[in-house]
Amino acid sequence: MRLFLLMFLLLLCHGKPHQPIDVQNAVTDTNDVMMQDAWNWRMNTHDDDDDDDDDDDDNDLIDCPKDCECSLRVVRCADKALGRVPKKIPKDTVMLDLQNNYIAEIGEDDFKGLSNIYALFLLNNVLTKIHPKAFRDMTKLKLLYLSYNMLPEIPANLPKGLFELRISDNNINRIQKDAFKGLMSLQVLEITANPLANSGIELGAFDNMATLFLRIAEAKLTAVPKDLPTSVLDLNLDYNKIAKVEVEDFYRYKKLQRLGLEFNSIKSVENGSFASLPNIREIRLDNNRLRRVPPGLSSLKYLQVLLLHANKISFVGADDFCPTGESAKKMDYTGISLFANPVRHWQIPPVTFRCVSSRGLHMGNRRK
Structure with a gap:
């Protein structure tokens, strides 16, 4: 089930830019995980009969904060x-939904004693400040959604057990050193749609942390950031202003499987830039300014999906995609897109696509 949850979150992160998150749908998909934790809590702390359980349900209604709705340890x-x-949020709350309000500040004691919370939704408020000790009791917090606020930087002292952190669409123009320190369980980190430039990412900002999915899109990046988490499997830097891919950009990310660089201003990719990615499965370079197929792709034995449409590619060579000689590709391409480029399909030698599946080529001519 946790694997299914991760896949759901990854798909959610690949949604359209500025797409508001439907928390209720997210709750539906994560409900069984959270409720299992809640059930375990009940089993470990309650040994009474069914009548006592009914009394507990009544207490839920009595203890529910004003203007909120409470049910099964969920406070909406x-x-x-x-x-x-x-005030007076029940101590056994598993999920707390505070989205779409006018909360401007989280105080030191606002979440005091809420040690059972699994998911906290604070989307679409007017948050500008979160006290450094606000999350001190939230040792079980897994999902923290802070998107669509006005936060100027990453909150301090985030819970170490976080599974997913969303902090998109804020005013973050700086990621301070050790901002994510100790987040070794993080699976998904979404920092999209913030005015973040390369100069705003301090050296050591991602030290001593791990994440599988990282997206810093719709920002002001002009180059691939350095020193990102080496654990990353899925890196997305789309909708930025990156102009060039250099050899040293990805040499630290041996585990990387999916790379998104679409909708940038990339004119060139240095030879050897992808050579340090032995496990890469998907590269998205569509909607850039490339004039040729990036060099070195034929050495990537596991690359299956390559998006190059909507560039300025006018020539494709016979060995641009597939290895030559005795070299063998472990997996054939399942998708190569070249449409919306000036190159004509009849100008490309048929042997060029010898390692592409029969339905894996998406080819067309640029419309005038």
């Missing part, structure tokens, strides 16, 4: 025009 306070975090 969304769309209530709240200006601050409600």
Whole structure:
């Protein structure tokens, strides 16, 4: 089930830019995981009969904060025009939904004693400040959604057990050193749509942390950031202003399997830039300014999906995609896109696509 949850989150992160997150749909897909934790909590702390369980349900209603709805350890306070975090949130709360309010600040004691919370949704508020000790009791927190706010930087002292952190569409123009220190369980980190430039990422910002999915899109990056987590499997830097890919950009990311560089201003890829990615499966370079197929692709034995459409490629060589001689490709391409380029399909030697599956080529001519 946890594997399914991860796949759901990764697909969600690949949604359209500025697409608001439907928390209720996310809750539906993660509900069984959270409720299992809640059930385990009940089994470990309650040994009473069914009548006592009914009393507990009544207590849920009695203890529910004003203007909120409570059920099965889930507290929903969304769309209530709240200006601050409600008081007296039940200590056994597993999920707290505070999205679509007017909360501007999280105080030191707003979440005091809430040690059972698994998911916290604070999307679409007006947050500008989160106290450094606000999350000190949230030792079980896995999902933290802070997108669509006005935060100027990454909150300090994030819970070490976080599984997913979304902090897109804020005012973050700086990622301070050790901002994610100790987040070794993080699976998904989404920092899209912030005014973040390369100069705003301090050296050591990603030290002592791990993540599988990382997206820094719709920012002001002019180059691939250095010193990203070496654990990353899926890296997305789309919708930036990157002009060039250099040899040293990816040499640290041996585990990388999916790379998204679409919708940038890339004019060139240095030879050997992808040579350090032995496990890469997918590279997206569409909607850039490339004039030729990036060199070195034929050495990537596991590369299956390569998107190059909507560039300025006018020539494709016979050995641009497939290895020559005794070299063998472990997996054939399942998708290569070359449409919306000036190259004509009849100008490309048929042998060029000898390692592409029969339906894996998407070829067309640029429309005038």
